[in-house]
Amino acid sequence: MNTDTVISARNLSLSFQTNDGPVHALKDVTLEVCKGDFVSFIGPSGCGKTTFLRCMADLEHPTGGTITVNGMSAEAARKSRAYGYVFQAAGLYPWRTIAGNIRLPLEIMGYPRADQDTRIKRVVDLVDLTGFENRFPWQLSGGMQQRASIARALAFDADILLMDEPFGALDEIVRDHLNEQLLDLWRRTDKTICFVTHSIPEAVYLSTRIVVMSPRPGRITDVIDSPLPRERPLDIRETSAFLKIAHRVREGLRAGHGDDL
């Protein structure tokens, strides 16, 4: 484990009992995520990618192995507010304005009022929602709502951003745009991002590392370090380097699936 390791999982397993016997959501997962990494987790449903992310967030409790976040247990990391978590749905409160929604975690964490205001201003600007602070969520499009939820996760200065298919419910055009913005945001803030997706182009376009997972039992089948530069215009997706990585991801997904298909 080197010094800038942010998340470290060793032989992580999680199984739960069902009527059809035990289900291994995760089995012997070992991975290190370094500071400033953008790591994507990709795989078919049931491969444990979301479960793995939830283990990092201490929303799920592993039944075997260890996981540390910022050098402490996942629970201690959660309690020290080490990460911001973005869910698949924006989950904004309809009775709060955009600024009010972003203020919510800050209120909960007890930031002083003046500090809350400067932070809100900063993250609203970061996700390009300036001018919409006093709108209510229903007055915004789905993409803007998801941006607001990212701003909310960024507001309290956690170094780690955990994102669970945040753009899964959005259409392709909006998704492209948000991917571009997310990359820009990542470069400017130097956050460590773990990003769950099941879109191959999304994973390849965004990530410095791509973790390919497969189901039954949920495990890691391939970890790909992307040779793409940190600066990525959208049309990098037409280059041969990009297509080569995408091909390798696809191969990994196919191999992991075995003869299930």
Add this chain to the structure above:
Amino acid sequence: MRNLLPILTIVAAILVMWYVAATALNAPWARDQAARAGVTLSVREVIADTWAQDKPRLPAPHQVAAEIWNTTGAMVLDGRGFSKRSLFYHSWITFSATALGFVLGTALGIALAIGIVYNRTMDMSVMPWVIASQTIPILAIAPMIIVVLNAVGISGLLPKAIISMYLSFFPVVVGMVKGLRSPGVMQLDQMRTWHASGRQTFWHLRLPSSLPYLFTSLKVAMAASLVGAIVGELPTGAVAGLGARLLAGSYYGQTIQIWSALIMAATLAALLVGLIGLLQRITLKRMGMA
């Protein structure tokens, strides 16, 4: 205004049915009286009589309307709008018990719901008792509440309010338990990721999420409170209140008085439930939930 025509049509249909029923129910008395007096009545005379009897089985609408006017508007014009014979006075008595019972019932209902949602023991044990409490006929338990409270020196408004509370806390408990449990897994997980305390989760998430459920429950609770207050007035010796008017009316066969009290109670209920509905619309609209 577009709604006016259908409403007026229904009201007209009800009035027609009411007049027909009044004729049918009161005709035997009219014929009986005529037979005793040795006269025969034409159909027109029978109908006229059935709509104008002193103690009809079913008073005609205009008789009830006249009685209501005589005990409300006419008394106001006389400057005696709040005398003990005025329906306003009796409505006020019933309303004060209803309002107090409603407030107590809402508070009790919310408190029990919070207990049920947050405490596993209460979750397992309280709900069956809450349901059992509502299977006991209120008419059976109301006199006992009055008598017991009177024995410890509590009389007047509070015993009636407690009977109101007894009926009105139930819908609030049921609605609030559902409302407080309405936030999804994701919203609760989100609170966990912020390491929010139970108290913060309650104030910021569970309570606001429960408001649509609460308002629906409050409408039912308000109507139940009014029923409770009226029932509570029956065993107190019929001193004052709409329930007292109903009881006095039935002692003396004053059907017109009974019906006017009934209509007044229905109007009061409609006003109160309408008021809650208005509060609901304003609140939920401001919260972006309507």
